[in-house]
Amino acid sequence: MALSKKPYKGCRDFFPKDMRFRNYIFDIMEKTCESFAYEPYDGPLLEEVKLYLAKSGEELIGDQIYDFTDKGNRHVAIRPEMTPTVARMAAQVHREIVKPFRWYSISNFMRYEKPQRGRVREFTQLNIDVFGAPDAIAAYEVVDVACTLLKNYGADQKMFSIQINDRVVVDAVFKNILKLEEEQSLKLYKVIDKSKKVTTEALDKMIGEVISDENATLNFKKYLNLSSFEDLILFLKEYNLEEKASNFISFNDKIKDSNIKEYINFDPTIVRGLDYYTGIVFEIFDKHPDNRRAIAGGGAYANLLQIFNEQPLAGIGFGLGDVTLKDFLESHSLLPDLTKPSHDLMIAYFDEESEATALKLASTLRTEGVKVDLSLGVMRFKKVFKTAEQRNHTMLAMIGENERKDGVVQLKNLKTKDQKNIELESIKEIIDFLKNI
Amino acid sequence: MALSKKPYKGCRDFFPKDMRFRNYIFDIMEKTCESFAYEPYDGPLLEEVKLYLAKSGEELIGDQIYDFTDKGNRHVAIRPEMTPTVARMAAQVHREIVKPFRWYSISNFMRYEKPQRGRVREFTQLNIDVFGAPDAIAAYEVVDVACTLLKNYGADQKMFSIQINDRVVVDAVFKNILKLEEEQSLKLYKVIDKSKKVTTEALDKMIGEVISDENATLNFKKYLNLSSFEDLILFLKEYNLEEKASNFISFNDKIKDSNIKEYINFDPTIVRGLDYYTGIVFEIFDKHPDNRRAIAGGGAYANLLQIFNEQPLAGIGFGLGDVTLKDFLESHSLLPDLTKPSHDLMIAYFDEESEATALKLASTLRTEGVKVDLSLGVMRFKKVFKTAEQRNHTMLAMIGENERKDGVVQLKNLKTKDQKNIELESIKEIIDFLKNI
Numbered sequence: 003m004a005l006s007k008k009p010y011k012g013c014r015d016f017f018p019k020d021m022r023f024r025n026y027i028f029d030i031m032e033k034t035c036e037s038f039a040y041e042p043y044d045g046p047l048l049e050e051v052k053l054y055l056a057k058s059g060e061e062l063i064g065d066q067i068y069d070f071t072d073k074g075n076r077h078v079a080i081r082p083e084m085t086p087t088v089a090r091m092a093a094q095v096h097r098e099i100v101k102p103f104r105w106y107s108i109s110n111f112m113r114y115e116k117p118q119r120g121r122v123r124e125f126t127q128l129n130i131d132v133f134g135a136p137d138a139i140a141a142y143e144v145v146d147v148a149c150t151l152l153k154n155y156g157a158d159q160k161m162f163s164i165q166i167n168d169r170v171v172v173d174a175v176f177k178n179i180l181k182l183e184e185e186q187s188l189k190l191y192k193v194i195d196k197s198k199k200v201t202t203e204a205l206d207k208m209i210g211e212v213i214s215d216e217n218a219t220l221n222f223k224k225y226l227n228l229s230s231f232e233d234l235i236l237f238l239k240e241y242n243l244e245e246k247a248s249n250f251i252s253f254n255d256k257i258k259d260s261n262i263k264e265y266i267n268f269d270p271t272i273v274r275g276l277d278y279y280t281g282i283v284f285e286i287f288d289k290h291p292d293n294r295r296a297i298a299g300g301g302a303y304a305n306l307l308q309i310f311n312e313q314p315l316a317g318i319g320f321g322l323g324d325v326t327l328k329d330f331l332e333s334h335s336l337l338p339d340l341t342k343p344s345h346d347l348m349i350a351y352f353d354e355e356s357e358a359t360a361l362k363l364a365s366t367l368r369t370e371g372v373k374v375d376l377s378l379g380v381m382r383f384k385k386v387f388k389t390a391e392q393r394n395h396t397m398l399a400m401i402g403e404n405e406r407k408d409g410v411v412q413l414k415n416l417k418t419k420d421q422k423n424i425e426l427e428s429i430k431e432i433i434d435f436l437k438n439i
Numbered sequence: 440m441a442l443s444k445k446p447y448k449g450c451r452d453f454f455p456k457d458m459r460f461r462n463y464i465f466d467i468m469e470k471t472c473e474s475f476a477y478e479p480y481d482g483p484l485l486e487e488v489k490l491y492l493a494k495s496g497e498e499l500i501g502d503q504i505y506d507f508t509d510k511g512n513r514h515v516a517i518r519p520e521m522t523p524t525v526a527r528m529a530a531q532v533h534r535e536i537v538k539p540f541r542w543y544s545i546s547n548f549m550r551y552e553k554p555q556r557g558r559v560r561e562f563t564q565l566n567i568d569v570f571g572a573p574d575a576i577a578a579y580e581v582v583d584v585a586c587t588l589l590k591n592y593g594a595d596q597k598m599f600s601i602q603i604n605d606r607v608v609v610d611a612v613f614k615n616i617l618k619l620e621e622e623q624s625l626k627l628y629k630v631i632d633k634s635k636k637v638t639t640e641a642l643d644k645m646i647g648e649v650i651s652d653e654n655a656t657l658n659f660k661k662y663l664n665l666s667s668f669e670d671l672i673l674f675l676k677e678y679n680l681e682e683k684a685s686n687f688i689s690f691n692d693k694i695k696d697s698n699i700k701e702y703i704n705f706d707p708t709i710v711r712g713l714d715y716y717t718g719i720v721f722e723i724f725d726k727h728p729d730n731r732r733a734i735a736g737g738g739a740y741a742n743l744l745q746i747f748n749e750q751p752l753a754g755i756g757f758g759l760g761d762v763t764l765k766d767f768l769e770s771h772s773l774l775p776d777l778t779k780p781s782h783d784l785m786i787a788y789f790d791e792e793s794e795a796t797a798l799k800l801a802s803t804l805r806t807e808g809v810k811v812d813l814s815l816g817v818m819r820f821k822k823v824f825k826t827a828e829q830r831n832h833t834m835l836a837m838i839g840e841n842e843r844k845d846g847v848v849q850l851k852n853l854k855t856k857d858q859k860n861i862e863l864e865s866i867k868e869i870i871d872f873l874k875n876i
Contacts, residue, residue: 004747005493005527006487007528007531007747008531009483009486010483010485011511015528015531016482017480017528018542020480021478021479021481022479037808037809037811039780041458042453042462043452043453043454043458044461046450046451046452046561048447049446052442068485070505070507072551073502073551074448076447078447091444094452112485114510124483136816139815139816142798143813146798146802150802256795256798260795261802309441309442310441310444311441343478357576358693358696361583361693361697365697368475373475375476378539378572378573378576379576389537392537393537
């Protein structure tokens with residue numbers, strides 16, 4: 003039986019037409035991050051499983067991880083996320099380098115998922131983090147990067163919103179208002195995470211399983227219904243807890259004066275699960291009716307270096323996957339037309355004797371930065387135009403017996419129909435002709 | 440016990456200082472490939488092991504592969520090379536797309552190696568292939584890409600050479616001159632592969648284990664001692680076998696007229712092992728005395744699509760790993776100084792009240808393509824210059840009480856000591872100042 007030509011389940015083949023979109027998406031990620039002075043980093047494809055266990059607990063490890071034992075008996079996994087790696091790397095160098103330091107990576111990951119819309123097994127994720135900066139301004143910057151990134155793709159506030167909360171505030175609500183024990187708090191975090199995805203009845207039932215006290219239940223619902231940052235502060239003030247929101251207030255003050263304020267909303271249901279976050283947390287939501295979902299999320303963390311026995315280092319970051327981002331850009335028709343390749347010039351030659359001339363011209367033009375698609379082998383004149391069209395060329399250079407004798411190349415702009423014979427030595431003139439595209 | 444901060448064995452952490460070199464290397468790869476109209480592609484990180492078995496036989500599969508059984512009971516491996524993947528992808532589309540088609544990829548791979556100089560477990564490789572083009576001109580182009588790539592890093596013919604042979608010729612020598620059976624030929628291919636690495640005595644012994652006939656032994660040694668393409672043709676002519684070299688002759692004719700001829704040498708010992716090659720094969724050698732080794736290799740193959748029950752498709756390509764390339768560039772001092780980051784501007788502010796102004800200026804400049812490193816939080820005037828130096832800045836923008844009142848920003852070129860107050864609204868003037876770097 004012949005082998006399958008399909009990629010491994012849940013993985014993607016990127017043909018050139020797919021890569022053009024991927025590169026477009028990655029290029030804007032890079033440019034945006036670098037415009038904020040974030041510096042690129044990358045880690046290994048494999049990490050030891052105990053690193054993920056230490057950071058995430060059992061949840062992710064169980065089902066979603068591609069783990070195996072290597073030939074040296076190490077229990078390793080293909081990275082399912084970047085955070086443990088970036089924490090490990092930061093732990094190595096944070097004592098020596100100037101703070102704050104800003105890092106970003108665009109790396110591939112694998113998770114054992116059931117493939118479906120927006121979900122594949124191998125994906126790429128942009129991760130950005132800033133370490134060792136004051137909390138509120140660092141949170142502002144990271145949210146600004148996320149927002150600017152989507153704006154750089156052409157998105158606006160009709161298309162996405164950034165939903166924000168602060169884990170310090172949620173912790174205070176749970177502990178000081180609802181008077182929950184730690185174990186109850188953990189359970190209630192899970193309930194919050196699901197609160198938007200279930201019916202009111204199901205939510206009531208879930209709440210009832212965690213909180214028995216009637217007053218606490220009422221207050222929890224009151225919290226869940228807070229619809230603005232101002233309401234949150236009023237709610238906290240009732241219990242003299244506004245000081246718990248000091249960082250969140252400072253963050254919101256910065257937002258108020260900024261050009262990203264129309265994107266930002268307080269959202270009491272954003273807590274980012276049981277994850278390692280300890281401060282401001284946020285998710286970016288697609289507003290498109292067909293695609294209402296989080297396309298990215300992040301937050302602040304203080305204790306990520308603890309597992310390496312290192313002193314605490316404040317950090318905040320976010321991750322954004324390529325699949326959800328592409329779905330977002332497609333839903334809002336924000337992707338440019340990249341269905342066809344673009345080169346600068348096709349060179350064709352009509353007899354064997356012209357080949358060396360064509361090769362030399364191609365080589366010289368490439369040195370000048372021109373992307374040259376050279377026909378490989380002699381071409382019939384009739385076939386040239388069809389091939390140029392198939393390959394999406396606008397500019398065509400042709401060399402045959404006549405041109406060779408005259409020491410020229412025949413250049414043709416297939417759109418304007420301009421054509422001109424230019425001496426082979428006049429590279430500058432040839433390049434000028436190509437510029438009229 | 441605290442977790443280790445080191446990466447998994449044989450893998451590398453890429454801190455920003457490492458990434459700057461990696462990106463420099465990758466950028467030149469991309470630019471070179473695109474100047475030859477090669478289009479990017481990529482495949483999945485995992486493939487089913489039977490794909491590698493079908494292509495490579497047992498050799499690679501045994502020790503070097505990172506294989507495991509996934510949760511759906513598929514026997515999979517982290518890709519150790521690109522060829523099986525590119526063959527699988529070409530098999531999917533070759534009937535529909537315009538030929539020739541040129542593809543390149545820069546992807547990460549893993550092999551279970553003993554880490555040492557030039558060898559790690561996770562590496563990146565550039566792979567380029569052209570499919571469906573006439574043999575000799577396609578071989579010329581691929582060798583030209585390899586040569587141009589190294590020249591684009593600043594390398595010249597004192598630093599590297601491209602050693603070339605043709606498997607069709609070797610096959611003819613084995614079959615028609617040495618009169619070997621197929622099994623003997625396979626063994627002799629392995630002997631050739633090792634011939635340069637062993638002593639004359641050891642080589643004689645290895646030859647003796649494959650060939651018993653004295654005349655054949657003599658002829659084989661005569662073949663191994665051929666030192667030029669012209670000698671090879673004379674050798675073949677003795678046995679009326681020059682027609683077997685028709686493709687190789689055509690390839691050499693193109694080289695003769697070209698600007699890459701000084702890099703190219705015929706080398707009878709280049710055969711690329713038992714691999715899938717069926718035509719011209721080549722390896723690029725580093726000439727540096729500390730680093731004499733192949734840094735890349737490739738060749739032509741005709742039957743790679745057979746394992747998918749597809750009709751034959753001529754292909755030729757090569758692979759070049761990032762580790763050996765970096766060793767090469769370092770040995771020849773070809774890497775630029777990328778030890779420090781480069782941003783366009785650092786913005787610092789001296790009081791809380793100036794923060795919003797600084798944020799706004801940063802945001803506007805970023806929109807104009809300026810890479811802005813904004814100080815996160817209020818900075819003391821004294822600390823600004825030290826920080827700017829630590830972060831390798833030449834341009835500094837400062838906003839404090841005075842500037843805020845006057846509606847200006849104070850700009851300073853730390854190299855020339857030029858400084859100027861410019862109105863915050865005059866973005867063009869600010870950018871002009873930054874350009875004088």
